[in-house]
Amino acid sequence: xxxxxxxxxxxxxxxxxYVPWRGELIAKLAxxxxxxxxxxxxxxxxxxxxxxxxxxxxxxxxVKGYSSMHGGHRPVSDRWRNPYRLPVETSVLRAARxxxxxxxxxxxxxxxxxxxxxxxxxxxPPSRDERTRFVSLAADRDLSPEALAALxxxxxxxxxxxxxxx
Numbered sequence: 001x002x003x004x005x006x007x008x009x010x011x012x013x014x015x016x017x018y019v020p021w022r023g024e025l026i027a028k029l030a031x032x033x034x035x036x037x038x039x040x041x042x043x044x045x046x047x048x049x050x051x052x053x054x055x056x057x058x059x060x061x062x063v064k065g066y067s068s069m070h071g072g073h074r075p076v077s078d079r080w081r082n083p084y085r086l087p088v089e090t091s092v093l094r095a096a097r098x099x100x101x102x103x104x105x106x107x108x109x110x111x112x113x114x115x116x117x118x119x120x121x122x123x124x125p126p127s128r129d130e131r132t133r134f135v136s137l138a139a140d141r142d143l144s145p146e147a148l149a150a151l152x153x154x155x156x157x158x159x160x161x162x163x164x165x166x
Contacts, residue, residue, distance in 0.1 A: 015067050022110040023065020024048055026143075030106075030115070031061070034148035046095050047103065053152065057159035059102040062092055062120065069111040084116060084137035090130045096120035102155050107137055115143045117151065
């Protein structure tokens with residue numbers, strides 16, 4: 001277990017202790033199956049994982065686990081606007097804008113081993129007064145091989161564009 005996980009191993013109230021580390025483990029497995037090399041992100045960033053393609057395109061990942069069996073903090077369904085929304089601290093959103101890498105949020109059900117993702121680096125900047133912001137999780141951006149292959153392609157494309165000379 002990573003030292004970061006030890007620091008974040010305190011689950012939300014009423015959530016089982018396994019939720020944080022199991023959520024991170026499921027995200028690592030999904031990214032590895034998508035062909036990425038995955039390791040713990042270097043401190044002091046608020047992100048959990050650093051992922052790289054074999055050709056050297058890097059991205060960061062934040063992982064939020066929840067328990068569908070124990071009624072923990074799961075994404076909120078909003079049928080009129082977005083399939084799922086999850087509150088994210090604006091400090092994480094600000095950090096995602098400050099790094100020069102793509103940042104992906106993975107929200108993982110630690111019980112059912114399913115999850116969704118959203119790009120945090122593409123969100124508009126939070127206002128100074130915001131403490132949290134709801135992030136939309138599209139139903140088609142899940143942990144399936146097809147969706148993760150599309151994510152890897154998107155990350156590679158963004159990395160290629162950011163490395164072009166001005």
